[in-house]
Amino acid sequence: MEDASALDTKPETPSGIVEEATTNKAHGIRTGEQYLEGLRDDREIWTKGARVADVTIEPGMRGGAETLASFLDNQHTEAFRDTVTYVDDDGDRCAMAYKVPKSKEDVLARGRAYYEWAKWSNGMFGRTPDYKNASLMAFASATSFLAQGTKGNADFANNMTSFYDYARKNDKVLTHTLVNPSVNFQQAASGKFSDKVALQVVKETDAGIVVNGARLLATLGPLADEIEVFPSTLLRADEDNIPFAFAFAIPIATPGLKLMCRDTYDHEKSHFDAPLSSRYEEMDAVVIFENVFVPWERVFMYGEPHLCNQAFNTTNAVIHMMHQVACSKLAKAEFIVGILCSIAKATGRDKDLYTKGLIAEVMQMTESVRAMLFSAEAQSHEDQYGNFVPLRGPIDTSRNVFPKMYPRMIEIMQMLGSSSLMATPAEADFSNEMSHDVQQYFQLTNLESKDRVALYRLAHDVAISGFGTRQALYERFFFGPPALMASGYYDLYDKEPLMGRVDDLLAKA
Template sequence: MTRSGDQYLEGLRDGRQVFIDGELVGDITRHPAFKGAVRSVAALYDTVDDKANRDQLTFASPATGEPVSLAHLIPRSPADLTRRRIALKVMAEQTFGLMGRGPEHVAGFLAGFAGHSHVFAAGGEHFARNVEAFHAKARDEDLYMTYTILPPQIDRSKPAHQQADPHLYAGVVAERDGGIVVRGAQMLGTGTAISDYVYLSNIAPLQPGDEAYALAAMVPVGAPGVKIYARRSYAAASSSLFDYPVSARFDETDSLLVYDDVFVPWEHVFAYRNLDVVKRQWFATAGHLLGNNQAQIRFWTKLEFLIGLAHRVAEMNGSVNLPPVKGALGEMAAQVATVTGLVLAQEQHATVDEHGVAWPGRAECFANMALQPDLYAKLLVMIRDLCGGGLIQLPSSANDFANPAIAADVNRFVQSPGYPATERVKLLKLVWDMVGSEFASRHHQYEMFYAGAPFVVKMRMYDAYDFGAGRRLVDTMLDSYDLSGLRDTALPPAGDALDPVRG
């Protein structure tokens, strides 16, 4: 059943090996680098666990009948996708769309894998059973899973088995009684330090010879040998909540994961030395689509938050009714509405396959992913443009308000009608943390890369899009005339023009 925030926190005290700033972190729930994000995730768990939200955020576990998070639902119909989306939107709003790998992200992948467990059965029937059993466990125990599905950037010109050291990329080194031993590293475990399990696999293509790396397994974050090397913490670096309100609360952290001879029991292994299954898990199951559908619900929420900030600043600065400012806000609104529309269209264009699993519309999902890097970058620049120097002309820290001599000048000169200095500074420091701080810059990189390098995502869009309708129109047009003039040809069938995505 659903877990409370306290139960989630308790699960993190498992002796996990998280390293930051040259030291092993003891209790991550208390460490300045992690405690803000941990509290935010705990609050999310409490929201889903709250009886008042039960109808909207949970469904009855088919195994126990207890309420479990809708993040774990295997959707069986477009209506299920809608129900799931409404729940995921509420969850995303809890963190303002700022936690990309919260508990509801990899949950979508796993639900998709479990709905198509036959894909894993290609490596042996027991692997399919492992996927189904782990999905049921994650659902009924409300587990928080993250993933590392890419090897570290060492030498991308060579496959895994041709790297200078065969144990750079995470792969199997031995079979033991009851399981396998994994050695090597993967990037870039977002949220892994604060999660329960990390999914170890590969989304980048593997090649013949890479069989030792062709794995898919759920690894407890606290398992002996799992070493988590976190990047610099923006939360720990923030001088106060007032100065860096989102860094302090939502720095979900990203880490290099080193698997130092980690034992993984067979029941947590979904694919083993199988290039084909490791590849097919992403696109022959609904996993990738369901996970990214969730990611876009989160992205939509984050864009709403950003445009809300832009509107508030324009209002504060008295510029909101100037035609160019209205135009800029309108352009931003068009971008947000595009993302929203493409999320909703995934339900409109959903299909239910012969396994009874509902797939969100593929082309609409990849369209959002393909637009995202440029759209996000543009939005950030437009907000900077609207805010001007106000983003920089701010007190050095909240401490300036504590010094009466400084506060007198700040209160006098850093204000706007209806916005006393503390309110103006509060709003603009929040905007800076969203568009200009180190946290903001990492978010820019995240939105560019979390779904893969932009060129890879665009190639996936190419594969997902049905060019047939457009090509038929071109043929019809070319067939309609020649050197001697207009031919007597039929108009294109209306359906082609009406449904450009489906063709």
């Protein structure tokens, strides 16, 4: 396992990146090349029936790695540096999502950083590192919560702040895996896990714990440095569930940790032919733990289901994650509006009532997300740890409705795109013996043939391709099962005053 001594290695400064005199460059944000170098380790990644030797050159994975590397480089540029990073008390420049918000202005600064990160992929690289950084910041600044853990001499709060500093000062890219697989829905619904498949502690030693089993799912897993293994499903506070109750983080390259990837959607096409999947394949993987050793220093909760059940809510990690999500969904929704308007203009249908009505529906969804985000940020307030959080209600609403909005946006893109989404000759057809035909037959009133094909290939990658379909599935589920999120929302909603008004009226009758 890497340790904090890695902090002492001074990174090289690649060309084209602004060098800062004011900060201690031994620590803090990394360059893309440093990130890629870190991925070249012993990680056990499986895809297409074989183990991957090096994710940074693996066809179908390398595109995503290169894209994320370019985003990390952006952190160093004059254009973005002040938006997406901050200088900490040691003079180290770190990612903004790690900054503990001590004022409303800090919350707003964090929001601007999330939005900027999301714009780099127009929301199509869903799991940018700021998502996990936001949650880690919240856990590390809610130490009194973790300090309630009572296992032996373990200092869970200190373990968390050390991990936060390690990840922050080394600009580590994190993924997480929260959900146990189940073999029987009734068993899962009754709050019990299957010891055949669910991740559980099988051994405890003076040095740490040994875990065995599987977890669903780790987006970005193969391209991350570290994985957080936290509880999200509610655990019944029952003796049987103690082996399933824990939170820890380990490097992806930990012995015994295996990531089983889905098929890639990046078929190594050109950016013209596959504008999104050639760039933003972030990969999802089932995570298998074969007797994986986790040292105590990396354990944050253990054997206490009641603590695990409260973790994301009581630390407010879930609110900070919702904030990142609302900002990134706004960038994504704006992009969808942009594509739809470009299609309408290209076809001359931007004067058509039906077309405008459909696009207006997407515009209204986009503006709803913006309004909810604005409302939450404007009503930021101090929490029980002395940190500032956006108001939960509006961004909780956003995270509950966006999974329904996004599939509707895609449906509208399919309705407006129709057969043009299939009229997609390849880039090569513009320079082979078909070039005259494609120039002739693919033109539109307001677009040259090649530009039309480029636009519809983009729409295809959003609304039709394997990449696009996975995006829709991601939006439906990545934050958890919709029914469970809605149930939590219902529980938190301030219902009493509204029911009181009903009672008042009925009392008058």
